[in-house]
Structure formats: structure tokens, C-alpha cells
Amino acid sequence: MELRFQCLGPEHWKADILLAPVCRDEVLHEASPALDKAAPWLAIAPAARDFHGKTSELALMHGHPQQNIPRVLAVGLGRREDMTPAVLREALAGAVRFCRDHGYASLLLPEALLARLPGGRERLVEEAAYAALLALYDFRDLKKEDPEAPVDPQWLTLAFEGEYVPDAAHAAARRGERAAQAVMLARDLANTPPNMLAPQDLAERASRIAHQQGLRCTVLDEEALRAEEMGALLAVGRGSARPPRLVVLEYAPEGHEQDKPLVLVGKGITFDTGGICLKPGAKMHTMKCDMTGAATVLAVLTALAEEDVPRRVVGLLACAENMPDGGACRPGDVVRAASGDTVEIQNTDAEGRLVLCDALSYAQKMWTPAAVVDIATLTGACAVALGTEVAGLFSDDDALVERILAAGQVGGEHFWRLPLWKGYEKNLKSQVADICHMGPREGGAIHAALFLKHFVSDGVRWAHLDIAGVDWADSVQPLGVCGATGFGARTLLELARGGV
Structure with missing residues (x-):
């Protein structure tokens, strides 16, 4: 899976699915203005009411298939006071494997959702990149290709709201990748x-x-x-x-x-x-x-x-x-x-x-x-x-x-x-x-x-x-x-x- 970057604001974001890590009992569509703009339909998504944000809990929500962001996968991080980089790593790893198993080719993670979490903006960007890439690891070199096996997503996009990707965040993501x-x-x-x-x-x-x-x-x-x-x-x-x-x-x-x-x-x-x-x-x-x-x-x-x-x-x-x-x-x-x-x-x-x-x-x-x-x-x-x-x-x-x-x-x-x-x-x-x-x-x-x-x-x-x-x-x-x-x-x- 390739790591990519996207900016120019949530109205321009596009992917098969958006990953939304949030803490326990936080209202999903209110987690960030960027999320609300990228997927405004979340406010009326019935599945959002069933999501509580428990640690590593996943909830898939669907919007209209023609929208730039037709799906959101809510990713639970547990209580805010207990949130650590390790919690984020495991939760995002599970989310990325879920996306692979369901055949989603392009994943998008809003940096704004990471920035609002405890632990430090660049630190969490690094851990997000690390977890997403490592979660898909499998030693397949000596096996015949299995046509029934799920295919890895093609890329994970880290999405930013400004006109450019901040140098510190870009460097952090690349550190996690390496x-x-x-x-x-x-x-x-x-x-x-x-x-x-x-x-x-x-x-x-x-x-x-x-x-x-x-x-x-x-x-x-x-x-x-x-x-x-x-x-x-x-x-x-x-x-x-x-x-x-x-x-x-x-x-x-x-x-x-x-x-x-x-x-x-x-x-x-x-x-x-x-x-x-x-x-x-x-x-x-x-x-x-x-x-x-x-x-x-x-x-x-x-x-x-x-x-x-x-x-x-x-x-x-x-x-x-x-x-x-x-x-x-x-x-x-x-x-x-x-x-x-x-x-x-x-x-x-x-x-x-x-x-x-x-x-x-x-x-x-x-x-x-x-x-x-x-x-x-x-x-x-x-x-x-x-x-x-x-x-x-x-x-x-x-x-x-x-x-x-x-x-x-x-x-x-x-x-x-x-x-x-x-x-x-x-x-x-x-x-x-x-x-x-x-x-x-x-x-x-x-x-x-x-x-x-x-x-x-x-x-x-x-x-x-x-x-x-x-x-x-x-x-x-x-x-x-x-x-x-x-x-x-x-x-x-x-x-x-x-x-x-």
C-alpha cells in the first residue's frame, strides 16, 4: 500500500472510504469540522447512533455511492484519558485490515482527527502511517497467487485542510513509513x-x-x-x-x-x-x-x-x-x-x-x-x-x-x-x-x-x-x-x- 498526501480542504477529498478515529461517547459527525464537510451525511447516518467508540470498535457507515466520500469507517479509541499512540496503532491496524477484507482500494485519514487527540500531532501521524502499513504485512513470497485472497488497498491518503502539507507532518509520516x-x-x-x-x-x-x-x-x-x-x-x-x-x-x-x-x-x-x-x-x-x-x-x-x-x-x-x-x-x-x-x-x-x-x-x-x-x-x-x-x-x-x-x-x-x-x-x-x-x-x-x-x-x-x-x-x-x-x-x- 502506498502512502499519499492530499490537501485543499475536505470538499476536495476523495476515497473509497474515510477512516475516522474517535474516542468513546464522542458524537461522530461533530468530531471535526473537516469530517462534517467531507461527509455531511454522517449527521443522519443511522449506524452512527450505534457507535460508542469503544477501544478498537469498528462501525461502517454508507452515504450515496456517487459522493467523493461514500463510506466512513468509525474507529473506536476508548476513553480519551486512556488514549495513547499504542491504542491508535492497534485500532487503525484493525481498521486497515477491515478495509482490505472488504475490498476498498483507497483509504483516507483526515489529519485533523489525529490533531485533536492527546499524544501530539506529528507523533500520531507517524504512528498512523506505521500502523497502517505494518497491519497489511504477510509473507507471501513462496505461495501461489490465490485469486480468492483479499487484495491490499492501493493507497492510504493522509488528508490536510490547508493548501499544502505541513513539512513536519510530512516528515512524521515518512518516519512511520520507514x-x-x-x-x-x-x-x-x-x-x-x-x-x-x-x-x-x-x-x-x-x-x-x-x-x-x-x-x-x-x-x-x-x-x-x-x-x-x-x-x-x-x-x-x-x-x-x-x-x-x-x-x-x-x-x-x-x-x-x-x-x-x-x-x-x-x-x-x-x-x-x-x-x-x-x-x-x-x-x-x-x-x-x-x-x-x-x-x-x-x-x-x-x-x-x-x-x-x-x-x-x-x-x-x-x-x-x-x-x-x-x-x-x-x-x-x-x-x-x-x-x-x-x-x-x-x-x-x-x-x-x-x-x-x-x-x-x-x-x-x-x-x-x-x-x-x-x-x-x-x-x-x-x-x-x-x-x-x-x-x-x-x-x-x-x-x-x-x-x-x-x-x-x-x-x-x-x-x-x-x-x-x-x-x-x-x-x-x-x-x-x-x-x-x-x-x-x-x-x-x-x-x-x-x-x-x-x-x-x-x-x-x-x-x-x-x-x-x-x-x-x-x-x-x-x-x-x-x-x-x-x-x-x-x-x-x-x-x-x-x-x-
Whole structure:
């Protein structure tokens, strides 16, 4: 669906259907003079009396078919005092899907209806664009065309009353559009079957995107990884016929080439069997999503380049496939990480922290970061602790934590800060190596975070996002279907937009 803009006043607006978000118990046709002018017949529409504006309530009203606006879909937002951008997102997403299911090609949303709501004019314009585009997401690339399937609307028009579209509102809508595109790219990558997205495939995809967007891209193959002494990353990929890669993306707009970069590090396990410590078969197919961290980093760098954000950002995609063949690493193996530390591997299904530790070392070797944020579907323990709606956040930097929480709040991605409990560091001691890569089952997410922290130098601002549990949806969500969620893409995009 294309995002368009229209002005010159409600008498000139034209669309198959107008979306009218209003709060509870507000008279629909009195919600805005613009609405009354665009669809004057609303005052006598019988269905308007049956609409109460409850949260996500929808009511379709018909005028004469020859009018510029022959239909209005009233969209309930609940009580005005409870209205938030999140409420608007979910309500508009439901309205847009309703329009798709009923075959409406052109949708119109009066900006005046958003301006009168609590939350800020530009902020709500951004969220409206984001929600409308993301609501229609579906991964259809590998399916035959279904002639019976509903067709997406062709466009959503944001309508303004003046003679021109205000620059701030236009910019806000485009921000929402780019955020939606970033989440959809992350979802597309994570939904791609693992036989079609090996580490080298993901690296090639990143290279193509980088070329299109003007990003700098370097791909470290096995030989380069050995030269960098990335024994931990190489160990994870040892059991696969498809070798690992480290993808390095850099966005450095003119005038910011020498800035200290924000470095984003994503776990890119394109499929995780668990290796020798084989996972149970149930739901193993969802392990194609174990590269969601890398997918979100790639999506964020793409969006930053399109938006021309004035700051330097580096993205590292630590990619491998965790498979169990005769060459696979074993429980009890000791490998040498890029930091020079020897690492005892006790469970090959705790592979994500191994690829990340080498990527973290590389980030600090190559740059002096303003901050480093890694994102990974790292531990089932985090999913058990926080469920399917909240991700884990680990950091000793209070200011960075607040920035990440605020960035997540913008797009409705929720994080909960968990402790880097120093007392648990003793659980990572090894009898045969410098460090063991895991501790006991209890506190598993904390032990994983402490292992990563071991590879972060003193004084480097660092945060770890554990998105296990929120990367995949088993049921339809307000802003998406079943499958990959792209969780984290908007948070990291907002973090990069706002600085750290």
C-alpha cells in the first residue's frame, strides 16, 4: 500500500472510504469540522447512533455511492484519558485490515482527527502511517497467487485542510513509513526458510542492500575469520556444510565519517538445531528465526540510509548455521575466542553467545564506539522469565538503559531490565579454560549476559537485548500475522535516530 498526501480542504477529498478515529461517547459527525464537510451525511447516518467508540470498535457507515466520500469507517479509541499512540496503532491496524477484507482500494485519514487527540500531532501521524502499513504485512513470497485472497488497498491518503502539507507532518509520516519498512524487512528475512537463507545468502543479501543504499559493506569469510582468530564463531559453524560469515555494514553520512559510531551487533544463526546437543523436534522449524537479531540490524542500517540520519552507525551480523555433523563442536571442547580467551563449551545449543563474543571483540578492535548494543534470540530462560511480550535488557549503563527503554516505548516494543548480578560470575569459571560459556540452568539469561560482558572492555558503553520469546508469534497480532515479528527493529532505529 502506498502512502499519499492530499490537501485543499475536505470538499476536495476523495476515497473509497474515510477512516475516522474517535474516542468513546464522542458524537461522530461533530468530531471535526473537516469530517462534517467531507461527509455531511454522517449527521443522519443511522449506524452512527450505534457507535460508542469503544477501544478498537469498528462501525461502517454508507452515504450515496456517487459522493467523493461514500463510506466512513468509525474507529473506536476508548476513553480519551486512556488514549495513547499504542491504542491508535492497534485500532487503525484493525481498521486497515477491515478495509482490505472488504475490498476498498483507497483509504483516507483526515489529519485533523489525529490533531485533536492527546499524544501530539506529528507523533500520531507517524504512528498512523506505521500502523497502517505494518497491519497489511504477510509473507507471501513462496505461495501461489490465490485469486480468492483479499487484495491490499492501493493507497492510504493522509488528508490536510490547508493548501499544502505541513513539512513536519510530512516528515512524521515518512518516519512511520520507514519504520514499518524496517520491521517488514526484518520479518521477511526471519520468515525465509533456512534452506534459502544460509550465512552466505544473508551476507549476499546484505551486500546487495548495501550497494543499493550506499552503505559500506565488508564480508569476512572463513579465511578472514581465521585470520581474525574468531575461534568461537568458527566453532559454531563447524558442523554445517554452509560456512559462517561476519558481515560488517557501515553508515557514515558526509560530515560524520570520523564520529564515534553506535555499533549494533546481531546474532545471525540462520538455523539452530542445537548442534550435538540436539533440540527437541517440536517447533524446531521456528529456529529459522534465530537470526532475527542480525535481520533487525540489517533492517535498521537500511532505514538509516534511506532517511539520511546524521550520525555514524556500524552494524555487525554474526552469521552461522548450527548443525550436528562429524565436524561439529562437542560439549567439552575448548576454543580460542577473538579476544584471546579460551572458552569451554558445555552445551552446543548455547551457540549464540559464542558468535556474539567474537563480534563484540571485533567491534572494539576496529572502532572506538559511542556505544555497543547487541540483540539476540539468546536464551529460552529469558522467554520463560518474561513471556512473549517483553524482552530482556542487560546493561550497567543507566543512561543507555533509559535511552533503550524510551526508544522501545515509541514503537510499542517493551523491555524489562534484568541484573548483571556480579555474584554469578563465579559460575562461569572453568577448570580447563579461561571462561566457561554457560552457568547453571537457574538464572540462565543472566549467565549468558555475564558471559558477553566478559568480552566488553571497561569503559565501553554496552547493552544486551535478549529477544527470545518475542521474535515469533504463534497467533495473529494487532500489527502482524503469525510468524516472525521483527521485534527490536524499531527500537534500534529510534535509538539511532535519537542518539545515545
